[in-house]
Amino acid sequence: MQKISTVTLTLLATLCFCTAHAATVRVLTDRTETHIKPLFEVFTKESGIQVEAVYVKKGLLPRLQARPTEADIVITKTADKLEEARLKSLLQPFTAPKLVGLDAKYRDRDNMYFLTSYRARAIFTSKKRVAIGDFTSYLDLATPAWKGRVAIRSGYHDYNISLFSQMMELYGAEKTRAFLSGLKANLARRPQGNDRAQIRAIHEKKADVSFGNSYYMAIMMSRADQRPWAESVNLFFPDQKGAGAFIMRSGAALTTATRNLKEASALLEFLVGDFAQYYLSATLNVYSINENLPISKMNQELLGVGQKEVVKGAFKANFIPLRDAVKHRPAVIQILNDLNFDQ
Amino acid sequence: MRDAPSRRLITMASRAFLSALLLLFITPHIYLIAEALGDERASLIASATPLALGLITNTLYLICATLAVALVLGISSAYLVTHYSFCGRRFFATALCLPFAIPASVLASVATSLNHHYGLPISFENIAGAAVVLGISLYPWIYLPLKTTFSAQRARYGEAAQNIGLSPAQRFWRITLGLARPTIAATAMLVLMAVVSDFGVAQILGIKTISSGIYEAAFTMYRGDWAAQLSLMGLGIPVAALAAYLYFYRRSRSFTTKAVGYPPRRERLHGLSQLLIITYLSTIIAVGFIVPVTLLGYWALRFIGRISLHELPAIIGDTLLFCGSVTLLAVAVALAVTTLLRINPKLRRWKLATTLINLNYAIPSAMLAIALLFMGSALQWAPLQELLSYSIILVIFGAFLQYLCFPYFTLLSGYSSISRRLDDLAEVLGLSRWRRFYTIYLPLLKKPLAVGALLILVNILKELPLSLILQPFGFQTLSLRIYNYTSVWMFQESALFSLILIGCMIYPIVRLNATISESHHDCD
Numbered sequence: 055m056q057k058i059s060t061v062t063l064t065l066l067a068t069l070c071f072c073t074a075h076a077a078t079v080r081v082l083t084d085r086t087e088t089h090i091k092p093l094f095e096v097f098t099k100e101s102g103i104q105v106e107a108v109y110v111k112k113g114l115l116p117r118l119q120a121r122p123t124e125a126d127i128v129i130t131k132t133a134d135k136l137e138e139a140r141l142k143s144l145l146q147p148f149t150a151p152k153l154v155g156l157d158a159k160y161r162d163r164d165n166m167y168f169l170t171s172y173r174a175r176a177i178f179t180s181k182k183r184v185a186i187g188d189f190t191s192y193l194d195l196a197t198p199a200w201k202g203r204v205a206i207r208s209g210y211h212d213y214n215i216s217l218f219s220q221m222m223e224l225y226g227a228e229k230t231r232a233f234l235s236g237l238k239a240n241l242a243r244r245p246q247g248n249d250r251a252q253i254r255a256i257h258e259k260k261a262d263v264s265f266g267n268s269y270y271m272a273i274m275m276s277r278a279d280q281r282p283w284a285e286s287v288n289l290f291f292p293d294q295k296g297a298g299a300f301i302m303r304s305g306a307a308l309t310t311a312t313r314n315l316k317e318a319s320a321l322l323e324f325l326v327g328d329f330a331q332y333y334l335s336a337t338l339n340v341y342s343i344n345e346n347l348p349i350s351k352m353n354q355e356l357l358g359v360g361q362k363e364v365v366k367g368a369f370k371a372n373f374i375p376l377r378d379a380v381k382h383r384p385a386v387i388q389i390l391n392d393l394n395f396d397q
Numbered sequence: 398m399r400d401a402p403s404r405r406l407i408t409m410a411s412r413a414f415l416s417a418l419l420l421l422f423i424t425p426h427i428y429l430i431a432e433a434l435g436d437e438r439a440s441l442i443a444s445a446t447p448l449a450l451g452l453i454t455n456t457l458y459l460i461c462a463t464l465a466v467a468l469v470l471g472i473s474s475a476y477l478v479t480h481y482s483f484c485g486r487r488f489f490a491t492a493l494c495l496p497f498a499i500p501a502s503v504l505a506s507v508a509t510s511l512n513h514h515y516g517l518p519i520s521f522e523n524i525a526g527a528a529v530v531l532g533i534s535l536y537p538w539i540y541l542p543l544k545t546t547f548s549a550q551r552a553r554y555g556e557a558a559q560n561i562g563l564s565p566a567q568r569f570w571r572i573t574l575g576l577a578r579p580t581i582a583a584t585a586m587l588v589l590m591a592v593v594s595d596f597g598v599a600q601i602l603g604i605k606t607i608s609s610g611i612y613e614a615a616f617t618m619y620r621g622d623w624a625a626q627l628s629l630m631g632l633g634i635p636v637a638a639l640a641a642y643l644y645f646y647r648r649s650r651s652f653t654t655k656a657v658g659y660p661p662r663r664e665r666l667h668g669l670s671q672l673l674i675i676t677y678l679s680t681i682i683a684v685g686f687i688v689p690v691t692l693l694g695y696w697a698l699r700f701i702g703r704i705s706l707h708e709l710p711a712i713i714g715d716t717l718l719f720c721g722s723v724t725l726l727a728v729a730v731a732l733a734v735t736t737l738l739r740i741n742p743k744l745r746r747w748k749l750a751t752t753l754i755n756l757n758y759a760i761p762s763a764m765l766a767i768a769l770l771f772m773g774s775a776l777q778w779a780p781l782q783e784l785l786s787y788s789i790i791l792v793i794f795g796a797f798l799q800y801l802c803f804p805y806f807t808l809l810s811g812y813s814s815i816s817r818r819l820d821d822l823a824e825v826l827g828l829s830r831w832r833r834f835y836t837i838y839l840p841l842l843k844k845p846l847a848v849g850a851l852l853i854l855v856n857i858l859k860e861l862p863l864s865l866i867l868q869p870f871g872f873q874t875l876s877l878r879i880y881n882y883t884s885v886w887m888f889q890e891s892a893l894f895s896l897i898l899i900g901c902m903i904y905p906i907v908r909l910n911a912t913i914s915e916s917h918h919d920c921d
Contacts, residue, residue: 080870086881086885087881088881088887088890106870106871107870108868108869108870108871108872109881110865110866110868111865111880111881111884112612112616112865112866113615113616113766113767113770113865113866114616115616115619116615116616116621116767116770116771116866117770117866120770120771120773120774121770121773121774121782121785121786123782124782124786138619208603208605208613210613210617210618211617212617215617246522246603247522247603248886250886251522251603254513279513279514387617387618391447391448394447394448394451396448396451396605397447397448397451397605
């Protein structure tokens with residue numbers, strides 16, 4: 055009986071536990087814990103503000119919609135979600151000088167969210183079967199010359215929907231539909247796996263080109279089991295003479311919660327500071343929003359090799375405003391449905 | 398003798414409790430239907446017919462292929478350990494449960510790694526591969542109960558069949574399998590529902606199923622109505638299968654009789670036949686358990702420097718707290734409900750209504766989590782919202798809704814095996830209902846209680862979708878940590894956590910096997 059009482063009390067106490075830290079920031083994020091937690095630990099050490107995070111790999115936006123003030127900050131690897139959150143009135147504007155002073159292309163025009171980093175949605179090409187100059191633009195990969203040679207992950211993945219939405223803003227709906235139709239006809243296999251699985255397909259000669267984020271090159275080179283895949287491909291930045299390569303953006307924003315506003319702003323400012331930017335660039339091999347910081351060594355050595363327009367990993371990026379890209383999302387999804395893209 | 402008014406009061410209170418419970422169980426279904434019908438935009442079928450049909454077709458293929466694998470492995474292994482005597486038979490009888498300790502998603506990540514990193518010339522990233530992975534992980538669902546059923550069959554049926562000239566193959570098909578058909582159907586149903594609900598394997602192997610479609614619809618397309626429509630389609634598959642099973646079972650029930658006589662003698666095997674059976678069973682255990690655990694152990698040792706271990710005690714603590722809480726709650730509620738149904742004749746009509754509890758297991762976990770997320774947010778009271786964000790109440794509640802069926806049905810079965818004559822005797826002796834429960838029912842229900850608790854525990858330990866979507870701040874289970882690593886292809890880093898999870902599963906599974914076998918002494 056005593057055992058049961060103790061267990062019951064312990065259970066009740068744990069179930070009813072609520073934190074009451076004086077200086078705390080609550081973060082809702084879909085970033086990988088091992089990537090971002092070290093930053094939170096440094097922030098806590100420097101500022102004394104505790105960071106409590108929940109790592110919601112799936113369902114970030116529905117969670118934010120269901121519990122708008124659960125967290126003080128939302129951090130995401132796909133900033134398109136922040137635009138969606140803004141449209142649903144789930145964010146509040148930031149006022150911290152360091153954030154307001156960011157370059158216009160790195161923040162929302164009404165200061166509802168800002169970017170923490172970006173990477174290119176680039177094209178990985180077989181070193182042996184694709185030469186520099188075989189194509190220059192994303193649109194080229196939808197032409198008959200590439201039939202049976204293209205690999206891509208699910209069309210419905212956030213990265214691809216973001217890419218196609220940006221395309222639709224740049225080229226219009228008709229051209230984007232034609233591109234997706236041509237792309238599907240050129241697929242070497244049905245969309246499956248993640249970005250690295252496509253690069254592996256190139257290594258195994260199942261495809262010649264694939265779509266992928268630029269940081270995967272460095273990630274694969276640092277893992278013994280994936281290095282052979284990376285060594286068999288080049289990374290090509292499309293449209294360097296045109297509008298520039300499309301990019302995937304990570305970002306952060308304040309939610310509508312108001313209880314820890316000061317602490318939340320402090321963390322957001324920390325994320326755009328030199329240390330956090332250097333950390334993100336050096337460890338995750340993404341591109342910093344601080345243009346004074348050097349591009350990571352791996353990116354300098356591995357990306358855009360053979361492209362005259364790309365100097366030591368520095369590429370021309372197409373910063374289409376998220377407000378203009380995200381509005382095309384439903385139309386992109388409808389096209390994917392019409393084409394039955396993933397089957 | 399108690400006063401009639403107090404009995405009426407107890408009956409009213411019991412009805413209120415059962416009504417509240419049923420309402421809790423029906424509410425996610427109501428949400429699903431409301432969400433599915435609510436949006437004014439075109440339905441999934443109308444807007445994306447090829448997509449919807451593709452998801453349904455893939456799911457049906459996956460179900461059929463997985464059932465084929467699981468049934469072959471489950472039936473063959475159960476038959477061999479119960480009908481033949483060979484070297485190491487007792488060891489195999491227990492060891493064949495062990496693949497159940499490995500979550501299907503962990504098995505999928507091992508299979509992927511064997512192909513990617515170690516050059517295994519078989520790719521599992523297709524429906525056939527997913528079916529093999531799921532089939533190996535889920536066949537113990539069929540093996541365990543079938544082992545008991547085969548052991549309970551009596552020799553005289555086989556002897557009678559032999560006397561009328563049936564061949565061994567015909568005896569196996571018509572008698573052995575025929576008598577076990579209800580068990581096979583019921584366990585196949587569990588496998589079916591697990592396949593419909595699976596998310597981890599589909600994601601790791603890149604298979605497009607109804608479950609992965611729900612995630613895509615809800616979290617990528619932001620179409621909650623499509624996700625709900627897919628959930629209802631997913632729910633329809635086991636409901637249709639359940640309806641077919643109930644129809645079939647009712648027809649065949651009149652042909653089974655109470656077990657009388659001795660069990661069949663095991664045929665002693667020697668030489669080549671013994672070697673073949675040992676090889677076959679060893680292969681199942683090797684593929685389903687030894688190889689994955691060995692590879693995970695190798696990774697855990699080799700890559701331990703890549704992970705931070707200081708959070709491990711908290712993760713294990715969260716896992717045990719979550720699993721323990723759900724198990725205790727579910728067993729307590731199941732015991733309360735089944736006892737009420739037993740001791741109060743006026744509540745017998747509620748038995749049919751309580752079969753609705755079964756349906757929640759068939760709801761894809763992702764959709765149940767979404768339903769709870771939004772239903773929870775509808776309760777606009779700040780302290781409650783704070784509680785939901787910081788405690789594991791909602792995750793526990795979701796798991797309770799989904800898995801109550803396990804202890805509920807084992808206890809229902811336990812009560813049905815307690816003769817009603819004992820109730821009459823208790824009445825004659827003037828025992829109060831509480832004393833009847835404490836002195837008669839509870840001792841006789843020890844085994845069903847243990848089986849129900851162990852069944853729910855082994856499922857909760859592997860639970861992922863509810864935790865993934867509903868996790869509060871500062872909460873992390875072993876399953877979540879494994880998923881966080883495997884979702885970014887850090888399979889080696891996930892190995893230590895996978896091994897610990899498997900370690901937590903082994904004792905309940907071995908205990909479950911022993912408890913079920915104890916009920917039929919001639920099992921092992």
